[in-house]
Amino acid sequence: MNIGDIKISKKLSLAFGVVTFVLAIVSIWSIWGIGGIVVDAKEMTNGNKLRGDLQEKYIQHLEWTEQLKKFLTDSDVKELTVQTDDHQCAFGKWYYGQGRINAEKIAPELKQFFDKFEEPHKALHNSAKKIESVFVRADRQISEELLKAKVAHLTWAQKLNTAILNHERTINIQKDPTQCDFGKWISSEDFKAFTAKNPDLNTIIHDLMLEHENLHQSAIHIENLLRNGNASAASRYFETNTIKFEESTLSKLDNLIVANNANLEGMLKADNIFQNETMVDLSKLKILFSDVINKSKEVIITDDVMVSKASTTKGAIIILSIIAFFTAILFAYIITQRIVGPL
Template sequence: MSKTGKTQKNGASWSGGSMRLRTKILLGFGTLLVLMILSAGWSYLGLSSILGLSDKVVEADNLRTDLAQREIDHLNWASTLSRYVFNDDSDKLDLQLDPRQCAFGRWYYGEGRKKAEALFPSIKPLLASIEAPHAALHETASSIRDTYQPADPQLSERAQELELGHIEWASEVQSALITQARQLDVQLDHTQCALGKFLYGPQRAAFHTAHPDIDAVFTSIEDPHQRLHESAASMQRPLLIGDFDSAKQIFNDDTLPSLAKVRAGLDQVQSMAGAQVAGTRAARDIYNNATLPELRKVQKDLSEMAEIVNSDSKQYQTKLVADGQTTQGVQVGVTIVSVLVAAVLALGITASILKQLGGEPADLKLLAQRLGRGDLSQALKLKSGDSSSLAAGMASMVEELKTIVGEVRSGADSLSSASSQVSSTAQSLSQGATEQAASVEETSAGIEQLNASVGQNSDNARRTDEMARTAAEEARQGGDAVNRTVAAMKDIASKIGMIEEIAYKTNLLALNAAIEAARAGQHGKGFTVVAAEVRKLAESSGETAREINDLAGSSVQIAEDAGKLLEATVPKIVQTAELIGEIASASREQAGGVRQINEAMSQLDQATQQNAAASEELAATSEELSAQAQQLQESMSFFTLSKNA
C-alpha cells in the first residue's frame, strides 16, 4: 500500500507541475481540428457562393436561350403568316392566335416570367412593355384571318374576256341577220366555245375547290349559256330558206335574253373576284403595316432582354472566377499553416510520450509479454529519479502483483479446505430432507384420496337434493293437474246431465208427435213411424248419458282421492329434500376442511421439497466451490514470483 500511495502522489505532483499527455494531444489535434473547421467553413462558404453564382450563370444562359428561341418562334410564326397571305396556294391559317397559348405566352403568363424577374430584376420594365406588342402581334393574325380571301388575280380579266367574246359572238349573229346571210359563221356548240371549255373542262374541278362561291355563279349561267348557243343553231334553217323575220324573232326572243343572263353572271364573277383581290390586298396591308411593326417591337424587347441577361451573366461569371481564386488562396494558406502546426505538434508529442513512458516501448512490450505469461520475477531498469513514468508504474505494479498473488494462493488453500467440510454437511442434510419429503408425499396422497371421497359424497348429496326438490315440484304440479282433472270431470258430468235432460225432452216430444200422428189417421201413419224411431233414439241417448254420468261421478271421486294423497305426499318430499340439503351442506363443509388440510400438506410437501432441493443445491454449490478453489490454486500456479520458484 505504501508503493501505491507513492505512485499516486507522484502522479498528482506531475499533473500539477506540467501538462498531461492527453491534454497535449487534445490541444494539438484540437488546433488541427479548428484549422480544418475554418478551412471547411471557408470552403463551404466559397463553394456555396460559387454554386449560387453557377446556378445564376446557368439560369442566365437558359433564359437567354429561351428568349432567343421565343424570338425564333415568332419569326417562324410570322413566316407562316406571310406564306398564308402572299402565297395563293395557302388556303388554311394554322397558327396560334391566342397570345397566352403560344410558347412565349405560356412562359410570360406562367411561373417562368416570375422566376426570371426574381433572378434578373432589371428586365422587369421590358417584360412589362412587351405584353402590348405581343398581344397586338397575335391580334393582327386574327384580323388577317378575318380579312383575307384566297383570290385568283387573273379571274376578273378572264371573266371579262369571256364576256367580250360572247358579245362579239352575238354581234356576228346580228351582222349575219342584217346582211341576210344564208348561214351563221359562229360556234354553235356551247361546250366548244371558250366559256364552254372552262365550264365543262378540267379547270372547273380545281376552281370548284378553291372558289366554291364563284363556282356557284358559273353553275347558274350554264343553262342560259346553253340556250344562247342553241338559239343560234335554231336560226340556221330560217336563214337557209330566207325566212329572215323568223330568224330575227329568234334572236330577239331567245338570243338576247340568254346573252343578258350570261353577261350578268360573268359581271357577278368579275365583282366577286375583285372583292377577293381586295381582301387579299387588305390582308397584305395588315401584315406589312401592323404585323411586321409589332413583330419588330417584340424582337427588339426580346433582344434587349437577352442583352441584359447576357450582361448580368458576364458579371456573375467574373464574380465566380474571383470567388474561386479567393477560396483557393485561403485553402492553400490554411493547408500550409496546418502542415507546420502538425509538424511542431508531432515533435513535441513524441518527446513527451518518450518521457512519460520512461523507457523504450520495446522494453515495456517485453515486460508486458512476460507479465502475460505470469512471470513476475523480471525486474525493470528505471532511470535515476524516475517515479512517475509508465515504466515506474509497471515496476510498482509487478511488486503489488507479487504480494496479491501470494495472498490469493493462501486464501485459495483455506477456501478449498472449508468447501470440503461444507460439502459433507450439505450431503447429510440433503439425505434427511429427501426422506422427510417422501413421508410427506405419502401423507399428502392419503389426504387427497380422502378429499376425493368426501367430494364425491358431497356431489351425490347435492344431486340427491336436486332430485328430491325436482320430485317435490313435480308432485305439486301433479296435484294441480289432478285438481284441474276433477274440475273438468265435474264440468263433463254437468254437460252429460244436460244431454240426459235433452234426451228426456226429445222422448216427450216424440211421444206427443206419435199421439198427434195417430189422431191424423191414415195421413199421419208415416210420421208415427218416424216419431217412434226418434223416441227410441231419445231413450237410448238418455240411457247412455246416465251411464256416462255414473262413470264420471265415480272418476271424480277417484281423482279427488288421488289429489288428497298427492297433497299429503308433497310436504314429506319437501322435508326429505331439506334433510338431503343439510347433508349436502355438511358434506361441503367437510370437503372444505379436507381441502384445507390437503392444501396445508401440499405447502408442507413444497417446503420439504424446497429444503431437499436447497440441500442438494448447497451440496452442489459446495462441490462447485471446492472445484473453483482448486481451479484458483491452479490459476495462481500460473504466476512465478521469483526465479527460484
C-alpha cells in the first residue's frame, strides 16, 4: 500500500508517533544519564567523606604523638593524658565499629588494606603504655648539684681537720648550714620541685638535712674548743662526731644521686621506646593511611572522574537531542510532502 493511500489522520499520527518515539529515546537516555550522575554523586560523596575521615584519623595520631613527646620533654606536663587503648581512640572506635563496616561496603577492595592496620596501630598505643611504665621525670642538673655538694663537703671537712691540726682559733669555713652552696640550693625552687616529684625520697632528704645541719654545727663546737685552747678535745670531737656527720651526709647525697640517676635512666629508656617503637609504628601507619586513601581513589569515583562522566553524558544527550531534532524534522518533512503531494 502506498503512503498516499493512507488517510491524513493516520499520516499525522505516524508523524507524531515518530517524533514521540525519538523524543522518548532522548528522554530515556537523559534519565539514564542523570540517574548515573546521581549514583556517581553519592559514591563520590561517600568516597570523599571516607578519604577525609582517614586523613583526619592520621592527623589525630600525629597530634597524639606530639602530646606523648611533650610528656617526655615538657616539665610542665605532669601526667600522660594520651589514649593508650587502641580500641578507644577515634580511629580505634571507627576501625572496630560501624565506620570500617560502612567503608568496606562502599569499597570491598579496601578490606585487605584495613586488615594491615591492626598490629601497628595496637603497637603504637602500647608504646605509650611502655613509656608511662618506665618514665620518671628527672633533671641531670640535680645529680650535678648533688655531686658538687658532695665534693664541697669533702673539701669542707678537710679544711676543718687542717684547722684543728694547726690549732687555728678562727676556722675560715662556712658554719651556717643554710649559707653554704648546698644549703642555699636546697632552699631553691629546683630542689623543691625535685622533692615534690620524688615523694619516696622524703625520708632520705629529711635525714640528709638533719645530718647536714649537724655537720656544720660541729664546726662551731670545734672552733669554740680551739679558742679555749683545747685542741685535743677538738680533735676527738672531730673524729667522733664530725666524721660521722660527714659520712652520713655524703652517704645520703649518694643515695639521692643514685635515685636521680635511676630516673634519668628511666627517661632514657622512655625516649628509646619513643624513637624506636612509637615513631616506627607511626611511620607504618602513615604508609598504610596513604595506601588506603590512594586505593580508594582507584575504586571509588573521584570528583575529576565524575565531572568527566557527567561531561560525557551531557555530550551524548546533546548529540542525541540534535539527532532527534533533525530526525523529527526529516520525518515531518517527508510525511508532509506525502500528504501535500497528492492534493
